[in-house]
Every structure is written in structure tokens, then in C-alpha cells.
Amino acid sequence: MLTRPFFRPVSTRRWSSSIAGKLVGRDLTPTIPTLNINSELPSDLSSISTHELFTKTGFFFHPRPGLVHWLPIGLMILHKVEAVTRSRMSEIKGQEVSLSTLSSKSLWEKTGRWSNTELFKLKDTSGKDEYCLVATCEEEITALVKHNLKSYKDLPLLYFQIGKKYRDERRPRSGLLRGKEFIMKDAYSFDVSEKDAMETYEKVVGAYYKIFQDLKIPFVKADADTGDIGGSLSHEWHYLHKTAGEDTLFTCDSCGNSSNLEKTSSYPEEVSKGEEVSVEYFVTSDESTLVCAYYPSNRVLEPGLLKSNVPDINLNKKEGAHDEDILSGFRDEEALMTKKVIRVMDSRLDHTSRLPDFPVPFVNRSFITTMFDTPIVSAQEGEICGECEDGKLQSHRAIEVGHTFYLGDKYSTPLGLEVETAAGKKPVVMGCYGIGVSRIIAAIGEILRDSKGFKWPAIIAPWHVTVIEAGKTNRMAETEGAASSLADIQYRWDDRDGVRLGRKVRDSNLIGIPLTMIIGKSYPQVEIEVRGEKFGEEWRKVWDERHQELAWEVVEAEEDKPEKHLVDISNASIVIKALLNDM
Known part of the structure; x- marks a missing residue:
């Protein structure tokens, strides 16, 4: 069952005394919460890390590293x-x-x-x-x-x-x-x-x-x-992000399979001759089988890939354990009669590779199994996908x-x-x-931010529209129609005294509110500025069908100026909803 719709009036309001008497029982002027924005922030925020920007703009406070x-x-x-x-x-x-x-x-x-x-x-x-x-x-x-x-x-x-x-x-x-x-x-x-x-x-x-x-x-x-x-x-x-991502993902350009570093198997385009070889030793859970993993010395063994080929391997070596501790159970020739050895050769090795000496006494061939051409090292970009054995792997940083x-x-x-x-x-x-x-x-916050601050998808933005009056117009309080036109929109009125229009717009953009509606001298025509990221262009279909009916004008974005929409206040909610649908 779905919860309440996301496009709904906000639940915490403050009444405007000038209109509360006219419209008893209606929510008209929700105002912005106290903004804890650092007044010393530069106009270009590119040099400030995202987690610092969160604290400097009053989203969170970290009393100690790791606490919030x-x-x-x-x-x-x-x-x-x-x-x-x-x-x-x-x-x-x-x-x-x-x-x-x-x-x-x-x-x-x-x-x-x-x-x-x-x-x-x-x-x-x-x-x-x-x-x-x-x-x-x-x-x-x-x-x-x-x-x-x-x-x-x-x-x-x-x-x-x-x-x-x-x-x-x-x-x-x-x-x-x-x-x-x-x-x-x-x-x-x-x-x-x-x-x-x-x-x-x-x-x-x-x-x-x-x-x-x-x-x-x-x-x-x-x-x-x-x-x-x-x-x-x-x-x-x-989420993919080239700088903030702490994890590595690989995607095949042929089969499209995606996997993390621990699960990505890959093959080299060609095997390097005379490769220097390292080996790590493990035992199976019942300690009956020695597993010898051979791989190029210049690569990193990936235990998860090894386990996919030897499911009962015990990868949890005891703290401080050395190879000799593992091999000691396989030194006795008489004991070896009841035990086995599995040699796993990474796919980058061939007959020219220089393997380390075999670590246990040779009893007979029947107790040794060798697995060739088995990917057991961490993949690298450009190698061949181990899933389809056709496409090449592309690497991505991810969160x-x-x-x-x-x-x-x-x-x-x-x-x-x-x-x-x-x-x-x-x-x-x-x-x-x-x-x-x-x-x-x-x-x-990391992915969508820019030099001006945050840009939140509409569905999780603190609110959808910041309403700002240019000068002392008091237009919103003059008419029931103006206020009721936003009755089903999540908006906040920036009624801070002593704060100029430019600062109010900048603060709204800074904290990532998708849209700003400015009420000025051209009222009842209002100006809607687009701040949020657009993930589609469906709003243009509404514009094509209704812009003449709604007297809806669009001023496209250019250089450092945002996209703007001019419309009569009575039709503002139609325009706002069309825009938010893509944001």
C-alpha cells in the first residue's frame, strides 16, 4: 500500500495575520525554517568538500568525527x-x-x-x-x-x-x-x-x-x-562517481554484466611470457586438502574468485599464521596418503611461467589436481570479461x-x-x-552539487518552491487566488527581514530547492527560476499543448543565468508541477 502522496501541503505552517481572518482553516504561508548558513561562504563553492558544505549550510553538525x-x-x-x-x-x-x-x-x-x-x-x-x-x-x-x-x-x-x-x-x-x-x-x-x-x-x-x-x-x-x-x-x-566513489565496479561492454572488484573474473588479452609467480597456501575446511594458488607477482590475489573455484576452501587464516603453519600438515609422506593437493593456476600463467618450488613431498600424481586458466586475481580495465569471454571490462568508481x-x-x-x-x-x-x-x-549531495551548492531531486528536496517577494510588494497577501494557487505545492515563503532578494535566491539555490518563484512588479505575472537538475524533458509536452492558453513564456538558460518561466500566478501550479515531474 502506498503512503501519502509526495506532492502535498507541508504539515508545519505559520499563519499570516493579514489573510488568516479571510480564509479560516487554510494553510497559506509556510515559512522557511531557521537557516544556519555560514555567512563567510564564497560565491564559488567548488573548493569546499561536500561534507563540509553540508555542515556550513546547516544540514548536519558533527560533534565528533563519525557522529552526526x-x-x-x-x-x-x-x-x-x-x-x-x-x-x-x-x-x-x-x-x-x-x-x-x-x-x-x-x-x-x-x-x-x-x-x-x-x-x-x-x-x-x-x-x-x-x-x-x-x-x-x-x-x-x-x-x-x-x-x-x-x-x-x-x-x-x-x-x-x-x-x-x-x-x-x-x-x-x-x-x-x-x-x-x-x-x-x-x-x-x-x-x-x-x-x-x-x-x-x-x-x-x-x-x-x-x-x-x-x-x-x-x-x-x-x-x-x-x-x-x-x-x-x-x-x-x-551510484557511480569518479571522485567520491570508494568502491570499484567493472562493467562488460558486450554482455553488460556488472560486478564489484571481489566478484569480477577476467582474462588477459595475451599471456606474458616468463612471468614471475607468487603462491599463497590455504586448506579446505576439513583440512584434508592443500590449496596452492599461483598468480603473477605483479597482481593481487582475489580470495573470492579462488573460493568460487574451490567452494570448501577456508580463507580465514589464523592471525599470525605463516605458510609453514599451513604446510606442516602436509609434510609427512605417510599422512599425505589420505590427503590431496589442488593447484590453481591463474589464467595469466603458462608453461613459461617460473613457478616456486613445490612445497610438499611428491608421493604420486593421483593426489594432485591442477586447475589451469582460472582467473583468481583482481581484474583490470581493458581485460576480457570472464562472464561472456568476449567483451572488455570498463572500470568505474562507485558509492x-x-x-x-x-x-x-x-x-x-x-x-x-x-x-x-x-x-x-x-x-x-x-x-x-x-x-x-x-x-x-x-x-x-555529492553527485548533484555544483559551484552554487546542492541540487536535490524533487521527491526528496526539503521543499519544492521558495517564494520570494522583490521589494515590499506584499502581493501574496493581497489576494486569495495568489495563495490558493500553491495550496497543493510544497513551498516555503522566505520572509526574512533585512535580507535582500539576491541573498534569498542564493540561499535557496545553495540548499538545493528545485524552484524559486519571484513575485515582483509585474504581478500577477510571476517568475519561476529553475535550480534543480532535470532528468527528463516531459514538461515541454505540456508547454507545447498549453503555453498559449496559460500565457506561459520560457527564457532559456544561458551562461550563468538560470532557465526562467513567466506565467500568471493563477496558472503557476500547472507550470511548477510540469517542471517538478522531470526533477
């Missing part, structure tokens, strides 16, 4: 991003919950995640009970469902929440992009079977497409490694803003979440799905 106080304008945007997310999750029958931000150590020990070094950990005053501030809620939601689930007939379940999460980030930077606290939408699904779970996964992926389409900014869905969360299927959702995981029974088994079925008891199958709500705000 949300101020009124920032909070307006936050609530709108939450509304978009909540709306689309509700469409797929997601039920909203709000879990405690404190989670018991005992749950995290059962899943093996208490040792995570990014958890904030604390004890209560008794000193007996230990907790963490949640970075994610797989443990808590699984325990909650286990307590309440009565029958497999209660499934499927899809719960989501929007709230603060915490991580002990050692080097917080870039404001909201990497902090110790962040706002996240996390969702968790519970199904009887893998088939049902994959159907749920696809439903959530469909909701994610709609969320990111609503937000207008072009995005990429990329194959990803499951990482610490675990599971067997994972996708990341990214991750969402992640979806198919978990299987990774959490339900250790936490004992199971149901009785016709085939007997079986663990519930799970998925988890995150969206970085505060990261989205930081990322969009």
Missing part, C-alpha cells in the same frame, strides 16, 4: 528518503518493526560474529551481561521470529525497519559516507524453501529498482561477494548505497529457527536487504 546531529533541513530530506523506502517496501507487503539497538552477546556468539572488531561492545552495571550496539540485526530478528513462529503456515514473513546502526569505524571520513553511526533500512525475509526464498529475493530486488528509480539518480546493480554477512548470493547497489543477500540457513541453523514440514523439521530460509538511507543523502 541532524538539523531541520537535513531532517526534512531524511524523512523523505525514508518515505520513498517505506512506500516501496510496503508495496511488497513488508511489515515495519523497530528492534532494540542493544543486542546480547550470547546471540552473536552463536553465529560466530562476536569477534567482529567493528562492534561497539559494552557491559551493564552488574558487569555480567554484555551487549553490542547493532551494526545489523540478523541475530535479533532471527531470535524474534523463532520466539513467535508457530507453523510453516505463518511463512513467508518480511520485516523491515529504518533506524540507526553503529560500527567502530577507525577512520571516519567524508561525513555521512563513512561514520560511526548511520541510518539504514534493513529488511529480513523468512521462507520455507529455497525456491520461496528466491521468489522473495526477487520481489525485494524489484522494490529496490523502484526505490532507486524514484530517487532519479542513475544506479548500477552489481554482483557482489557475500562478505561477513554470509550466504550464497549477493548484489550491491551503487555503495544498498546491498541484498540471500542467506539460506546461515543464521537460522545456529539460532535454532526451524519449522515442521511434511518432510520433517527444517531450518527456515532467510534473506537480508539493506539500504544506506543516510549514505543516499550524502551520495546524492
